[in-house]
Amino acid sequence: MALWPVYTGSGTPHDGISRLPPPPPWRAFDGAPVLDAPGESDAAAASPDRVHRAETYRATPQTVQLVNAALYLRRPLLVTGPPGTGKSSLVYAVARELRLGPVLRWNITSRSTLHDGLYQYDPLSRLYAARHAQATTEAGIEDHLRLGPLGTALLPYARPRALLIDEIDKSDLDLPNDLLNVLEEGQYEIPELVRGARRTPTAEVMIDGTDERVPVERGRVRCRAFPFVVLTSNGEREFPPAFLRRCVTLRLRQPDDGQLMAIVRAHFDGEPDTYAQTLIDRFLSRVGGGELATDQLLNAIYLARSSDLGSKSLDDLAEQLMPYLGDAPHTDAF
Structure with missing residues (x-):
């Protein structure tokens, strides 16, 4: 039986996320191989300040309703409001209550690109390693590649990961549009691995925040449980209608x-x-x-x-x- 609300705002951890109803047909994903999400006690889960923010966050009734709407619809949550209203703390509170594991965090600057959020690849270090080993094959690319916070969140985890995309309004004008397809389709490709898929169909790549490696098949990543994505904005710019219609929007005000x-x-x-x-x-x-x-x-x-x-x-x-x-x-x- 489905449970509403899954996120209650009580701050008490529970397993309600397992009682979410199936996603809408247009938001169903089938990524594989299925991965176990890291536990909430993972060593990289959070620094003390993030734990404190999660434990002390106080959600309003409107916040509880719209967080649950985003979870049920498998849509990103765009949180706008003045500084200091708890926009970034929200994701930590939800992740703690629903036991979603460590929060993945992508801090946006004016130079941030979609590629930064998906993965980083260092061809120079690979070239150096190849010369040192006198090797010229495609094997070993994965040793010089790490998934970013967005790329990690879209792995085929059995339970959703929590992802904070902080201060999206600081980005270049193109970034919100660039995010549209990835967030809509819940998938992306890593061209460097796709090119070598004939020789190495499965690559073990490092994920964001830890040295853990996960399998990526033929250079393609597709989620299974759509992540709980929170994008924060101080309201300093307008976003394209196509971007807004793909998000659930929460507008926070100064607390009374x-x-x-x-x-x-x-x-x-x-x-x-x-x-x-x-x-x-x-x-x-x-x-x-x-x-x-x-x-x-x-x-x-x-x-x-x-x-x-x-x-x-x-x-x-x-x-x-x-x-x-x-x-x-x-x-x-x-």
């Missing part, structure tokens, strides 16, 4: 009083004290005047709890820690 209280409780393991509540109230009063990020508030609360400064010094420090992130009218906030 209740959400901020829940976030503070999660990060500091308890109710905020009187001064922390004062900082929360001041933060909320300033939100309408410009762009602020929740982690600015968390930084101010942490220092207030960890220092013995007087209230006037704390106020001055908090004001310096919580400047507007963009142009905003001058206000005497504190």
Whole structure:
């Protein structure tokens, strides 16, 4: 029986992902050979900060609904919103609750290309190795090739992997369009392996984040369980309609009083004290005047709890820690 919601936002790990219904017929994939996904306790799973973000993330009802829509439809989730609203933390929270293993992460820059996300191949190191070994055959290409985060996520895992494509709006104008076919078809080719497939039909290639090797047959990769893909954007640019219609879109807003209280409780393991509540109230009063990020508030609360400064010094420090992130009218906030 299908389970809705699969992702509950409770933060308690469970195996609900195994109770997803079959995908829509137009989103069914049949990649092989089927691979076991790495366990959640994999050594490369996450650094402490990522674990903390996963454990302390607090999802809104809208977030829970749209995460589940993306999971059921096997579609990427495009998350937009101001800085500090938890866009990148979301994928870690979902991966932890649904036990999807280590999150694969692709940080986008203006120079990022689709090729970077799929795989990296170093022909110069192969040429050097071939000369050193006095070998000229196609064998050994896989020793100089590693799958990227997107390429790894699209391997034929039995359970979906979690992939963060962070700050897609920083990319070159062509990247969203370049992603269309790969995300729609759930597959790609590695030409260097395709050319050598007659001699080496199965190549063992390294995956992103570890030295583990997986088999790739005849240079072609096709997913089996479509990955949970989160693309984040600060809303700094428009995306092509063809790209948007292939995504489920979640627009995050600045948290309200209740959400901020829940976030503070999660990060500091308890109710905020009187001064922390004062900082929360001041933060909320300033939100309408410009762009602020929740982690600015968390930084101010942490220092207030960890220092013995007087209230006037704390106020001055908090004001310096919580400047507007963009142009905003001058206000005497504190």
